[in-house]
Amino acid sequence: MNDVREPIQKRSIEKKKKILDIGFALFCEKGYYKTNTIEIAKRADISIGTLYSYFKDKKQIYIAAFHDYLEDISNQLLEKLSLQQPFSLSSFVENWICYYIDLYADTGQALAQLRMMISEDTDINRHFSNFENEYFLKIIELLKKNGLEQDDLFEKVYTCCILIDALRQEKSAFSHKGLDFNIFKNQVQKTVISLLST
Amino acid sequence: MNDVREPIQKRSIEKKKKILDIGFALFCEKGYYKTNTIEIAKRADISIGTLYSYFKDKKQIYIAAFHDYLEDISNQLLEKLSLQQPFSLSSFVENWICYYIDLYADTGQALAQLRMMISEDTDINRHFSNFENEYFLKIIELLKKNGLEQDDLFEKVYTCCILIDALRQEKSAFSHKGLDFNIFKNQVQKTVISLLST
Amino acid sequence: MNDVREPIQKRSIEKKKKILDIGFALFCEKGYYKTNTIEIAKRADISIGTLYSYFKDKKQIYIAAFHDYLEDISNQLLEKLSLQQPFSLSSFVENWICYYIDLYADTGQALAQLRMMISEDTDINRHFSNFENEYFLKIIELLKKNGLEQDDLFEKVYTCCILIDALRQEKSAFSHKGLDFNIFKNQVQKTVISLLST
Amino acid sequence: MNDVREPIQKRSIEKKKKILDIGFALFCEKGYYKTNTIEIAKRADISIGTLYSYFKDKKQIYIAAFHDYLEDISNQLLEKLSLQQPFSLSSFVENWICYYIDLYADTGQALAQLRMMISEDTDINRHFSNFENEYFLKIIELLKKNGLEQDDLFEKVYTCCILIDALRQEKSAFSHKGLDFNIFKNQVQKTVISLLST
DNA sequence: GATGAATGAGGATTCATTCAT
DNA sequence: GATGAATGAATCCTCATTCAT
Numbered sequence: 001m002n003d004v005r006e007p008i009q010k011r012s013i014e015k016k017k018k019i020l021d022i023g024f025a026l027f028c029e030k031g032y033y034k035t036n037t038i039e040i041a042k043r044a045d046i047s048i049g050t051l052y053s054y055f056k057d058k059k060q061i062y063i064a065a066f067h068d069y070l071e072d073i074s075n076q077l078l079e080k081l082s083l084q085q086p087f088s089l090s091s092f093v094e095n096w097i098c099y100y101i102d103l104y105a106d107t108g109q110a111l112a113q114l115r116m117m118i119s120e121d122t123d124i125n126r127h128f129s130n131f132e133n134e135y136f137l138k139i140i141e142l143l144k145k146n147g148l149e150q151d152d153l154f155e156k157v158y159t160c161c162i163l164i165d166a167l168r169q170e171k172s173a174f175s176h177k178g179l180d181f182n183i184f185k186n187q188v189q190k191t192v193i194s195l196l197s198t
Numbered sequence: 199m200n201d202v203r204e205p206i207q208k209r210s211i212e213k214k215k216k217i218l219d220i221g222f223a224l225f226c227e228k229g230y231y232k233t234n235t236i237e238i239a240k241r242a243d244i245s246i247g248t249l250y251s252y253f254k255d256k257k258q259i260y261i262a263a264f265h266d267y268l269e270d271i272s273n274q275l276l277e278k279l280s281l282q283q284p285f286s287l288s289s290f291v292e293n294w295i296c297y298y299i300d301l302y303a304d305t306g307q308a309l310a311q312l313r314m315m316i317s318e319d320t321d322i323n324r325h326f327s328n329f330e331n332e333y334f335l336k337i338i339e340l341l342k343k344n345g346l347e348q349d350d351l352f353e354k355v356y357t358c359c360i361l362i363d364a365l366r367q368e369k370s371a372f373s374h375k376g377l378d379f380n381i382f383k384n385q386v387q388k389t390v391i392s393l394l395s396t
Numbered sequence: 397m398n399d400v401r402e403p404i405q406k407r408s409i410e411k412k413k414k415i416l417d418i419g420f421a422l423f424c425e426k427g428y429y430k431t432n433t434i435e436i437a438k439r440a441d442i443s444i445g446t447l448y449s450y451f452k453d454k455k456q457i458y459i460a461a462f463h464d465y466l467e468d469i470s471n472q473l474l475e476k477l478s479l480q481q482p483f484s485l486s487s488f489v490e491n492w493i494c495y496y497i498d499l500y501a502d503t504g505q506a507l508a509q510l511r512m513m514i515s516e517d518t519d520i521n522r523h524f525s526n527f528e529n530e531y532f533l534k535i536i537e538l539l540k541k542n543g544l545e546q547d548d549l550f551e552k553v554y555t556c557c558i559l560i561d562a563l564r565q566e567k568s569a570f571s572h573k574g575l576d577f578n579i580f581k582n583q584v585q586k587t588v589i590s591l592l593s594t
Numbered sequence: 595m596n597d598v599r600e601p602i603q604k605r606s607i608e609k610k611k612k613i614l615d616i617g618f619a620l621f622c623e624k625g626y627y628k629t630n631t632i633e634i635a636k637r638a639d640i641s642i643g644t645l646y647s648y649f650k651d652k653k654q655i656y657i658a659a660f661h662d663y664l665e666d667i668s669n670q671l672l673e674k675l676s677l678q679q680p681f682s683l684s685s686f687v688e689n690w691i692c693y694y695i696d697l698y699a700d701t702g703q704a705l706a707q708l709r710m711m712i713s714e715d716t717d718i719n720r721h722f723s724n725f726e727n728e729y730f731l732k733i734i735e736l737l738k739k740n741g742l743e744q745d746d747l748f749e750k751v752y753t754c755c756i757l758i759d760a761l762r763q764e765k766s767a768f769s770h771k772g773l774d775f776n777i778f779k780n781q782v783q784k785t786v787i788s789l790l791s792t
Numbered sequence: 793g794a795t796g797a798a799t800g801a802g803g804a805t806t807c808a809t810t811c812a813t
Numbered sequence: 814g815a816t817g818a819a820t821g822a823a824t825c826c827t828c829a830t831t832c833a834t
Contacts, residue, residue, distance in 0.1 A: 003434075005797085012797085031318045033231040036824060047799045052826065109317040112310050119307045120229050133375055155382045158374065159361065159389065166360045176331055176356065184353040191357065191389060234807060236597075236817095245816045246809085256808065427714050429627040432828060434796095443795045444830085454829065505713045508706050515703040516625045529770055551778045554770065555785065558760045559753065572752065573727055580749045587753065587785060599818085606818085630803060641820045646805065 004060075005053045016054050018044045024065040028110040032062055032117060063127050066114055073103045074135050078142065087146040093192050096160075097185070101168045108172060111165065136161065148196065160192045202254050214252050216242045222263040226308040230260055230315060261325050264312055271301050272333050276340065285344040291390050294358075295383070299366045306370055309363065334359065346394065358390045400452050412450050414440045420461040424506040428458055428513060459523050462510055469499050470531050474538065483542040489588050492556075493581070497564045504568060507561065532557065544592065556588045598654075599647045610648050612638045618659040622704040626656055626711060657721050660708055667697050668729050672736065681740040687786050691779070695762045702766060705759065730755065742790065754786045 005012070022043045026035040037058050041051040055061045080099050084092060104111070117124045139161075140153050150156075167188050170181060220241045224233040235256050239249040253259045278297050282290060302309070315322045337359075338351050348354075365386050368379060418439045422431040433454050437447040451457045476495050480488060500507070513520045535557075536549050546552075563584050566577060599606070616637045620629040631652050635645040649655045674693050678686060698705070711718045733755075734747050744750075761782050764775060 015797095031314065034318070037826080038824080048826080049799050049828085050797075053797075058825070109314050113314050116229065116307050116311050116314060120232070130375075136374075152378075152381050152385065154376055155378060155385050158377060158382065159364075159385055162360060162364045163357065166357070176334075177328075178331065178352055179356060180350075180353060183350045184356065187350065187353050187357055187393070191393065194392065195385070195389065235809085236807075239817095247811085247816050248814080250809065251814075427710065430714070433830085434828075437796095445795050445832085446793080448830070449793075505710050509710050512625065512703050512707050512710060516628070526771070529772065532770075548774075548777050548781065550772055551774060551781050554773060554778065555757065555760075555781055558756060562753075562756045572730075573724075574748055575752055576746075576749060579746050580752065583746065583749050583753055583789070587789065590788065591781070591785065609818095631805085632803075642805085643807085643820050644818075647818075652804070 003053075004056050015044070015046065015050070019046070019051060019054055019061065020065045020068055023061045024069055024110075027062060027065060027113070028106070028108050031113060037061075059121070059123060062117070063124060066110075067127065067131075069107075070131060074138075077103055078138050081139075082142055089148070089197060090193055092143075092146070093189055093196070097164055097167065097189060097192075100164050101171055104165075104168050105172050107168075109169075112169075143196070150196075150198070156195045159195060163188045163191060202252065202258075213242070213244060213248070217244070217249060217252060217259060218263045218266055221259045222267050222308075223304075225260060225263060225311070226304065226306050229307075229311060235259075257319070257321060260315070261322060264308075265325065265329075268329060272336075275301055276336050279337075280340055280343075287346070287395060288391055290341075290344070291387060291394070295362055295365065295387060295390075298362050299369055302363075302366050303370055305366075307367070310367070341394070348394075348396070354393050357393060361386045361389060400450065400456075411440070411442060411446070415442070415447060415450060415457060416461045416464055419457045420465050420506075421502075423458060423461060423509070424502065424504050427505075427509060433457075455517070455519060458513070459520060462506075463523065463527075466527060470534075473499055474534050477535075478538055478541075485544065485593060486589055488539075488542070489585060489592070493560055493563065493585060493588075496560050497567055500561075500564050501568055503564075505565075508565070528557075539592070546592075546594070552591050555591060559584045559587060597647075598650050609638070609640060609644070613640070613645060613648055613655060614659045614662055617655045618663055618704075621656060621659060621707070622700070622702050625707060631655075653715070653717060656711070657718060660704075661721065661725075663701075664725060668732075671697050672732050675733075676736055683742070683790060684787055686737075686740070687783060687790070691758055691761065691783060691786075694758050695765055698759075698762050699766050701762075703763075706763075737790070744790075744792070750789050753789060757782045757785060 019040060023035070023040050026040060026043070029035075037051060038048055040061065041048045044051070051061075055064065077096075077099050081092070081096060084095065114124075114128065118128050119125070136154060136157050139157050143153065143157075167185055170176065170179065170184060175181075217238060221233070221238050224238060224241070227233075235249060236246055238259065239246040242249070249259075253262065275294075275297050279290065279294060282293065312322075312326065316326050317323065334352060334355050337355050341351065341355075365383060368374070368377065368382060373379075415436060419431070419436050422436060422439070425431075433447060434444055436457065437444045440447070447457075451460070473492075473495050477488065477492060480491065510520075510524065514524050515521070532550060532553050535553050539549065539553075563581055566572070566575065566580060571577075613634060617629070617634050620634060620637070623629075631645060632642055634655065635642045638645070645655075649658065671690075671693050675686070675690060678689065708718075708722065712722050713719070730748060730751050733751050737747065737751075761779060764770065764773065764778060769775075
C-alpha cells in the first residue's frame, strides 16, 4: 500500500510545501534527530495525521525537503551563471562565489549535516549519492561551453566547490576568531581562478 | 552535587580511558544519536552505573572523547611535522598531507559530525570553539619557525586545512564517482604549496 | 442521530452489498484487526465517507458481512440437502460433508475468528448468539422430516457439526503434518453416520 | 543486539513469570489486539521499560505466555493420564475428558484465538506449528504403551481431541442454548471410545 | 448524496539516567 | 565503589471516524 497522498489541488500542494519548508527550517536549526514530527506538524498548523498523509515517515520529509531545496537553489545558481555574456573566467568565478554564498545563505550547517546523514543512512545515501556529482557536471558543462577545455576538470571543480562552500560556512555560520572574511574570500577567489586557468 | 569522579588510581584512569576510546569509536561509526550509553558500557566491560560515575551524561562522554582524540592526534601530527630537518616547503606539505590522512584515517565522518554538533549544541560549541583555531596557530608557528613569514597566513593555513581534510574524507569515506583520488591529491598538494609560497 | 442510511434504490443496494462482500473477503484474509476501513472503501471503489453513510462503524460492517454470508451459505446448504430424494442416511451425510466443505471453502479461519469475536465483544455476541443454534435446528428439522426421529438429536447434530467443520478447516487452512485428509474424512463420515443411526 | 534480559535471580524470574501470567490472562480476556503493553505492565506492577527488558516486543510476550501455559498444562495432563494402572480404555477416556476439562478450564476462547494467530502471523506460526502435533503424538504413544495398536491412530486421536475440546468450550465459555452438557458429554465419551476400539 | 482531507487519541517501543543493594 | 534493574518521558506512527465542501 503506497498510501502517501500525491497532492493535486492548490491547497494540498501548498500544504505539502509548507511541511517541507518548516521541516527544512527545523532540520537546519536543530538537526534531524532533535526535530520531531509533532513540532513540524504544529508549526505547519496541521495535525500529525495530515502530516503522515503526505509523507510516509520522518525520513521522507527530510529527503524531500533537502531534495527540493538543493534542486531549487542549484538550478537558480546555474541559471544565473549561464547568463553571463561575454564570458571571462575572472568574472565567472566572482559571480559563482557571490551567487553561491547568497543563495545558500540560510543553509547554516545543513549541508554538512546532509553529508553525515548520507553516510549514516542507506535510504538517504541512495537518494543523494548522485546529487553533488550532477552539480559538478553541470558546472563543468558550463565551463566547457565557454571554451574552457582542460584536463582533470572534475577534480578541479570539486576542489573549487569545497573552497567556495567553506567560504559560505565561514560567512553564515561558523566564524573562526581571527579570520578575516574578506582576505579569505580573496584567497579563495584567486585559488579558484588559478586552478581553472592551468 | 557534582558527583563525577576524578580518577586518581591507575585502574580508574584506565577505565575512564576505555570509555572514551570505545565511545569515540562508536560515535565515529554510528554517529552521536545512534550510539547509546549502554552499548558503550558493555563494550567497555563496565556497568552502566560505573560509566555514569565517570561522566555526568552522554554529552560529556562525547565532548571528552573528541577532546582527547583531537588533542592527541593533533599533537602527534605537529610533533611529526616539527621533526623535519632541513625544512623545504614541498616536503613539508607532502608530509603534512600524508601524516594528516594517516592519523585521522579512522575518523570517517566524525569531524563533520563534530562541526555539526558544535553548531547544534551550546555546550559542545563552548568546549570546541577554540580548538580548531589553536591547531591553525600551531601550524602557523611551525611555518614561521622555518622562515616562512608572510601576510595573511591565518587565512592561508585555514584554506590549506580545508583542502587537506577534503582529501582525507575522499579517501576514507565519501568517495565521489568519477573522481580520481591521485589526481585530486596532486591538485591539493600543488594548491597548498602555491598558497604558502606567495 | 441514527444517520445510517437504509438503501432503497438499486445502486445503493449494490453498493452496500459490495462493501459487505469486500469486507468479508478482507476479514477472512487478514482478520478483523488488520483489516482497515479505508482499504475496504478503496477496493469497493467508493469513498470512505460513503462507506460510513451505510455503516455506523467498522464493527457493523463485520457483523453485517458475516450475518449475510452465513445466512446465504447456510440457506444454500439446507436447500441442497433438502432436495435429496429418496432419503438415505449415508448419502445424506456424504452430501452434507461435501456441500459444507465446498460452500464454506473460502472462509479459512474466519469462523474460528467469529467465535472469538463473539466471546470478545458484547455487540457481536448479542448478534450471533442464536445463529448457530438456528442452523442446528434446521438440520434437525430436515432429519425429522425424513423419518429420523430419536433422542438427544440436538447434541448429536452439534457433535456432527463440529467434526464436519474440523474437516473443512483441515482442508482449507490448517493442515496438520502427518494427518491424511482422506482417512480423516472417512472417519468423520463413519462417526457421523454412527451417531445419527443410534 | 539481543538485549532481552535472561532472568537468573529469583526476583527476576518471578517478575518475568508475572508478566507472562498477567499477559496470558489479558490475552484470554480481551484478545491479542485489545490488550496493550502498558496495561500488562501496570497490572504486573512494573514499568513499561522493565517489561521491555524482559521481552523484545508484545508478540514475544504472547508467544511465551501461550508456550509456557500449554507446555505446563499438557505435561500435567499427560502425567496424570500415564499414572493409571491397570489400563482400561473406558476409564482412560473418562479420565482424559475430566482432566482435560479441568486443566484447561480457564482458557476460554484462548486456544481458538491461538489457532487464529497461528494462521495470521508467521512468527507465531513458526513457533507453534508443531505444538499440537507433539501433543497428539504423546497421546498416541501412551495408547500404544497400553496395548492399543491399530491403524490410522493419528487421525483417530485428532478427531477425539477435537471433540473433547468442543466439550471444554461448551462448559467454560460458549454455551449453546438447548444443549444439555451431560448428554453431550456422554455422547463424546461414547464416540471417543468407539473410535479408539475399532 | 458523495467526497476524502483532516483529526488526534492511542499504542508500541527506546534509551538516558537514577538509586537501592 | 560497583552494579544493573527499574523508570517513564519522549517519540514515531496508525487508523477509525468526522465534517466542510
